[in-house]
Amino acid sequence: MDFTFLCSGKPEPNGRKVAIIGAGPSGLSATGYLACAGYKVEVYDKLPKPGGLMVFGIPGHRISPENIARGAEKLEKEFGVEFKLRTKICGSEPMHEETGDDMAYTYKSLGGRVEDNDAVLICTGTWKSRRMEVPGHELPGVYSGLEFLFPVRAASYEIANMDVPEIKGKKVVVIGAGFTAVDVVHAALTEGASRVSLVYRRSREEAPCGSMEFNMLEKQGAVCMEHSAPLEIVGTDRVEGVRFAPCVMSEPDEAGKCRLTVQKEESFVMEADIVVTAVGEMGTPPFAHDLGLDNVRKGDVKWLQMTSLDSVFVAGDVLMGPSKIGKAVYSGLKAAKSLDEWLTLKDQGRLDEFQDEVIRREDLR
Amino acid sequence: MQTLYLDYSKCIGCGTCESVCKFVHTHPRIIMTRTPDGWWVPLYCQHCQNPKCMKACTNKAIYRDPDTGAVLLKQELCAECPTKNCLMACPYVAMICTGARKAPITKCNLCLDRGGLGPACAPMCPCDALMLVDHEDLDKVKTPEAQKAYELVRQHIICPECPTS
Numbered sequence: 197m198d199f200t201f202l203c204s205g206k207p208e209p210n211g212r213k214v215a216i217i218g219a220g221p222s223g224l225s226a227t228g229y230l231a232c233a234g235y236k237v238e239v240y241d242k243l244p245k246p247g248g249l250m251v252f253g254i255p256g257h258r259i260s261p262e263n264i265a266r267g268a269e270k271l272e273k274e275f276g277v278e279f280k281l282r283t284k285i286c287g288s289e290p291m292h293e294e295t296g297d298d299m300a301y302t303y304k305s306l307g308g309r310v311e312d313n314d315a316v317l318i319c320t321g322t323w324k325s326r327r328m329e330v331p332g333h334e335l336p337g338v339y340s341g342l343e344f345l346f347p348v349r350a351a352s353y354e355i356a357n358m359d360v361p362e363i364k365g366k367k368v369v370v371i372g373a374g375f376t377a378v379d380v381v382h383a384a385l386t387e388g389a390s391r392v393s394l395v396y397r398r399s400r401e402e403a404p405c406g407s408m409e410f411n412m413l414e415k416q417g418a419v420c421m422e423h424s425a426p427l428e429i430v431g432t433d434r435v436e437g438v439r440f441a442p443c444v445m446s447e448p449d450e451a452g453k454c455r456l457t458v459q460k461e462e463s464f465v466m467e468a469d470i471v472v473t474a475v476g477e478m479g480t481p482p483f484a485h486d487l488g489l490d491n492v493r494k495g496d497v498k499w500l501q502m503t504s505l506d507s508v509f510v511a512g513d514v515l516m517g518p519s520k521i522g523k524a525v526y527s528g529l530k531a532a533k534s535l536d537e538w539l540t541l542k543d544q545g546r547l548d549e550f551q552d553e554v555i556r557r558e559d560l561r
Numbered sequence: 562m563q564t565l566y567l568d569y570s571k572c573i574g575c576g577t578c579e580s581v582c583k584f585v586h587t588h589p590r591i592i593m594t595r596t597p598d599g600w601w602v603p604l605y606c607q608h609c610q611n612p613k614c615m616k617a618c619t620n621k622a623i624y625r626d627p628d629t630g631a632v633l634l635k636q637e638l639c640a641e642c643p644t645k646n647c648l649m650a651c652p653y654v655a656m657i658c659t660g661a662r663k664a665p666i667t668k669c670n671l672c673l674d675r676g677g678l679g680p681a682c683a684p685m686c687p688c689d690a691l692m693l694v695d696h697e698d699l700d701k702v703k704t705p706e707a708q709k710a711y712e713l714v715r716q717h718i719i720c721p722e723c724p725t726s
């Protein structure tokens with residue numbers, strides 16, 4: 197991935213300095229834009245390699261890690277971008293455990309980055325997993341999608357003090373039907389699980405990942421079960437199974453709406469050694485409360501993609517919620533452009549002229 | 562005689578090409594489409610040797626760039642006709658109606674307006690699936706897997722009966 201696709205070589209420095217927090221697709225695209233505009237760019241990431249979920253989430257057979265590494269190397273060698281890896285940027289809130297935190301050696305404050313730079317762009321993605329709210333979800337052996345996948349992907353870097361799930365010979369039950377669920381099933385099969393089941397509340401035709409993925413997983417040896425909802429995760433010291441109940445679609449009511457009803461009386465337990473609830477991740481901005489991200493989403497801010505902290509911008513999944521690489525790239529590029537325009541007008545003392553300019557709806561997409 | 566080539570067997574449907582195109586050109590010309598069974602694929606202009614859009618346009622607004630061989634649209638000549646013959650003619654769904662009031666029709670120009678930087682989408686593809694190639698070299702880059710995946714895309718989305726050249 198060549199993030200400097202907007203220029204043919206390193207331009208004259210423009211004297212400005214920015215810090216990018218998070219080296220996923222959104223952060224790296226913004227880095228490319230700003231490096232092409234003559235900025236001195238510093239990129240912080242808590243992980244040992246740039247790439248974000250492209251390297252530590254998505255399986256290597258879909259995106260080759262070398263392809264991403266080459267792009268980051270070009271930024272570093274040809275454009276003088278400084279990568280500060282294994283460095284986690286923290287806000288004022290108590291440290292929360294996010295996936296991948298164990299790999300950071302250094303901790304730095306967001307405030308410090310703001311003081312040292314003309315602007316800061318936060319591209320930290322969605323690294324805090326949402327757990328499914330069913331009884332038993334806190335039992336050992338229950339993972340979220342990223343909690344399960346990350347150690348599998350990161351194991352080639354180091355496994356000390358990491359909770360790598362033992363998968364070989366185990367019965368794995370995966371709940372969900374998004375792309376993360378598909379990758380979890382795939383990883384479990386590759387790592388030698390004895391049985392892998394994918395369970396979804398609706399039919400495969402309604403699955404976010406599409407019916408084709410279901411069919412392909414079945415060919416690879418997974419068991420796909422549709423129309424089943426989890427009621428509880430059972431087990432005493434650790435997970436032993438999941439209680440599911442059939443889910444049926446009712447006949448349309450007067451308004452023409454069909455309802456999904458769970459038939460609790462017909463519930464059954466499916467045995468499991470590992471349960472993965474791949475039901476989505478959440479955003480993890482450092483300094484969450486002060487950034488006012490809801491206002492950024494609504495466009496209720498002074499400047500496009502600027503948070504309520506002056507000169508601090510935001511882009512990617514941390515702003516939009518889990519999406520796709522393309523969306524993250526677009527968001528990163530747009531934020532970088534907005535940041536550049538803001539600094540330029542600020543230097544010219546002309547910000548006031550544009551302060552009242554309305555942010556259009558389409559700008560937010 | 563250059564064209565963009567997409568190896569559908571490598572593509573993961575991430576939409577980066579469309580996003581980058583949109584960032585550079587405002588209205589994207591490489592467009593993500595979803596098959597009924599949930600497969601996301603980009604559709605794009607193949608800068609055909611024998612372009613159907615060119616034949617369909619009675620105003621001669623579509624022409625071939627003599628230097629690069631790219632099939633281009635001359636905005637001034639486009640009459641914005643209500644029948645949009647070029648849209649209907651293209652077997653790859655690559656003529657785009659943006660819905661904009663001014664200049665509603667657009668198409669891929671291989672980023673010839675980027676001052677020699679080449680197509681913006683190709684270098685940003687995380688899977689190295691998109692490339693700028695010479696028509697003569699197409700056979701060299703087409704692997705059997707790529708060809709198989711392409712046939713699937715055609716069956717799903719691009720009118721399979723329509724001849725392509």
Ligand SMILES: Cc1cc2nc3c(=O)[nH]c(=O)nc-3n(C[C@H](O)[C@H](O)[C@H](O)COP(=O)(O)OP(=O)(O)OC[C@H]3O[C@@H](n4cnc5c(N)ncnc54)[C@H](O)[C@@H]3O)c2cc1C
Nearest residue numbers: 218220221222242248249285321512513519520521524575
């Ligand atoms: C299993 C899985 C499979 C997926 N498959 C696909 C797919 O096939 N196609 C597709 O298009 N999308 C896929 N996605 C989604 C895609 O990966 C994301 O939408 C995209 O990576 C988001 O980019 P981002 O830059 O916003 O964030 P991320 O890629 O998450 O990058 C954020 C970076 O910030 C770093 N970071 C976070 N907090 C801090 C901090 N406090 N200090 C320092 N660094 C920090 C993280 O280490 C990370 O490197 C998948 C996601 C998952 C989880």
Ligand code: SF4
Nearest residue numbers: 572573575576578686
């Ligand atoms: S950027 Fe590459 S992998 Fe992503 S959709 Fe486009 S062609 Fe496919």
